[in-house]
Amino acid sequence: MTNKEAVQKAKERRGQMLLGGGESRNEAQHQKGKLLARERLDLLLDENSFVEHQRYMRGRSSEMGLGSKRFDGDGVISGTGTMGGKRVFLFAQDFTILGGSLGEMHAERIVEAQRLALKNRTPFIQINDSGGARIQEGVLSLQGYAKIFRANTHASGVIPQFSLILGPCAGGAAYSPAITDFIFMVDNISSMYITGPQVIRAVTGEEISQEDLGGAGAHTAKSGNIHFRFSSEQDCMTTVKKLISYFPSNNGELPPRTVSDDPADRKTPELEEILPENQRKPYDIKDYIGHIFDQGSFIEVHADYAPNVVVGFAKLNGHTVGIFANQPKFYAAALDINSSDKAARFIRFCDCFNISIVTLVDVPGFLPGVNQEHGGIIRHGAKVLYAIAEATVPKISLIIRKAYGGAYIAMSSKALGYDRTLALPTAQIAVMGAEGAANIIFRKEIDGAGNPDEIRQQKIDEYKDSVMNPFVAAELGFVDDVIDFEDSRIELIRSLEMNLGKQEERPKKKHGNIPL
Ligand code: HXC
Numbered sequence: 001m002t003n004k005e006a007v008q009k010a011k012e013r014r015g016q017m018l019l020g021g022g023e024s025r026n027e028a029q030h031q032k033g034k035l036l037a038r039e040r041l042d043l044l045l046d047e048n049s050f051v052e053h054q055r056y057m058r059g060r061s062s063e064m065g066l067g068s069k070r071f072d073g074d075g076v077i078s079g080t081g082t083m084g085g086k087r088v089f090l091f092a093q094d095f096t097i098l099g100g101s102l103g104e105m106h107a108e109r110i111v112e113a114q115r116l117a118l119k120n121r122t123p124f125i126q127i128n129d130s131g132g133a134r135i136q137e138g139v140l141s142l143q144g145y146a147k148i149f150r151a152n153t154h155a156s157g158v159i160p161q162f163s164l165i166l167g168p169c170a171g172g173a174a175y176s177p178a179i180t181d182f183i184f185m186v187d188n189i190s191s192m193y194i195t196g197p198q199v200i201r202a203v204t205g206e207e208i209s210q211e212d213l214g215g216a217g218a219h220t221a222k223s224g225n226i227h228f229r230f231s232s233e234q235d236c237m238t239t240v241k242k243l244i245s246y247f248p249s250n251n252g253e254l255p256p257r258t259v260s261d262d263p264a265d266r267k268t269p270e271l272e273e274i275l276p277e278n279q280r281k282p283y284d285i286k287d288y289i290g291h292i293f294d295q296g297s298f299i300e301v302h303a304d305y306a307p308n309v310v311v312g313f314a315k316l317n318g319h320t321v322g323i324f325a326n327q328p329k330f331y332a333a334a335l336d337i338n339s340s341d342k343a344a345r346f347i348r349f350c351d352c353f354n355i356s357i358v359t360l361v362d363v364p365g366f367l368p369g370v371n372q373e374h375g376g377i378i379r380h381g382a383k384v385l386y387a388i389a390e391a392t393v394p395k396i397s398l399i400i401r402k403a404y405g406g407a408y409i410a411m412s413s414k415a416l417g418y419d420r421t422l423a424l425p426t427a428q429i430a431v432m433g434a435e436g437a438a439n440i441i442f443r444k445e446i447d448g449a450g451n452p453d454e455i456r457q458q459k460i461d462e463y464k465d466s467v468m469n470p471f472v473a474a475e476l477g478f479v480d481d482v483i484d485f486e487d488s489r490i491e492l493i494r495s496l497e498m499n500l501g502k503q504e505e506r507p508k509k510k511h512g513n514i515p516l
Helices: 002-020 023-031 035-042 062-070 106-120 139-155 171-179 198-206 210-214 216-224 233-246 269-275 285-292 338-350 368-373 378-390 405-412 434-441 443-446 452-468 470-475 485-496
Strands: 076-083 085-092 124-130 161-170 183-184 191-193 228-230 299-301 309-315 320-324 356-363 395-404 421-425 428-429
Touching: 023 210, 035 076, 035 085, 035 106, 035 124, 035 233, 076 106, 085 106, 085 233, 106 124, 106 139, 124 171, 139 171, 161 171, 161 233, 183 216, 191 210, 198 210, 210 216, 216 228, 216 309, 228 233, 233 299, 233 309, 269 485, 285 320, 285 356, 309 405, 309 428, 309 452, 309 485, 320 338, 320 378, 320 470, 320 485, 338 378, 338 405, 356 405, 356 485, 368 378, 378 405, 378 421, 395 405, 405 428, 421 470, 421 485, 428 434, 428 452, 434 443, 434 452, 443 452, 452 470
Parallel strands: 085 124, 124 161, 161 183, 161 191, 183 228, 320 356, 356 395, 395 421, 395 428
Antiparallel strands: 076 085, 299 309, 309 320
16 A cells, blocks of 8 residues: 555545544434534534544444444544633543444543543543443443443542533433533433333333433422533533633642622622511522622522522632522522532532632521421431531631521531621521520410510510620621621622631541431
């Protein structure tokens, strides 16, 4: 073969490889409303930054007709690129080749990307679009999954890991995304389940569509398995890029600080108007978030799941922070099983990656109820206490209104580890609400009085003045300052910045045993 012929042959093979499963299968992928794997990488990465590894790797099995279905790349594209200048390692499964199913070499390529991400301490992004274990390859493919799960686990807490489910993600395959930090889905193209509608029909007799069972809607609102839902792949990629820009590349770095257009001395008088005079009336905590943090910087996580707490990332004077806030619009903001899980997992992510935590507190306590007790609210609620006590990042709290009982401890207590706790003049800090307290402590006096309602009100007012008001906690040093509404942003920035040099050690151990 002449040099020219060799070059020509290599060109042809490269062209074939870049075509994936071929034109008709690529067309079918588009017909399903899905982008091709390479189009996805183009959308995610900086222009011309993608470098592929092991691009000609092929399956070596020939069982069950696979001998005639050997494709360069083996149904996955893996490598590295930059996002806003920041290096990431990643892979995108190619559904046009054997349904993106995972065989031995497909798995090897993924594990190589995971290895390189961990070695280089960069974020890792996986784009899943696959029929799961390649059935013809049997145990080889199971072996591949085991390697991937192990690598995901070892990278956890060292580098941020994102999973974009942009097609099917069936069976045990779903456990790899579940081990990563954040899962993203897009309406009508993404699905994730351990057993599909047909198996469920056969085993339990239940009828359900693929979308209702494992689509984006089901996983955002019902199972809580995923964190972000979008109506298009483009929107999904935009949020992925924004999040990557907020985070450090690994647990040894601090989050990058950006220049904020929003002045650090901006006053926030609107906060007083937003808070209703009637304490039983709800308001939207997201209005507070919108006014306090750098404008337009808030990215909500788990928006449709356990909405009684709001968690998400934002910037405060250009610093990335994690927000953990109560939402009085739902369940009067009481903490329940699901919101405890949501908050604890979020707090632990922040702590892994040196992201300071800011809590906005208006919480009447943990939610009462037989279902909650029997569902394990003790165990689940303990996760929040554990996560906060364990976290060594700066932790700042602003008490807006109620801060009662164990929920106060979880969200504001300096004894649990908050570095600075601020209160608005409307804060009420106590074991429980004034009405409940008066009814318990003064039950005999109230029942025995000729005018019980009047006496009850007297006792309630007395309790509010003498026990709940924020100056009681401030006198004891449990609240650092009682601030004006208009100074909320300014004081939170000061509180954060005075703690950015924080260093805290924990006893050396293999790992803790958080109540799961
Ligand atoms: C081999 C597969 C495959 C698989 C799909 N294909 N899944 N090949 N192994 N797991 C092939 C199909 O045979 C087909 O090839 C091509 O990919 C496209 O698939 P279609 O079925 O035509 O596509 P679509 O109609 O869009 O349906 C997609 C699908 C369906 C919903 C994913 O293919 C499906 O249900 N696949 C099986 C899913 C599954 O049960 N996987 C195993 C899960 S258990 P041709 O050449 O005909 O076009 C598992 C265990 C892991 O993963 C355990 C780890 C712990």
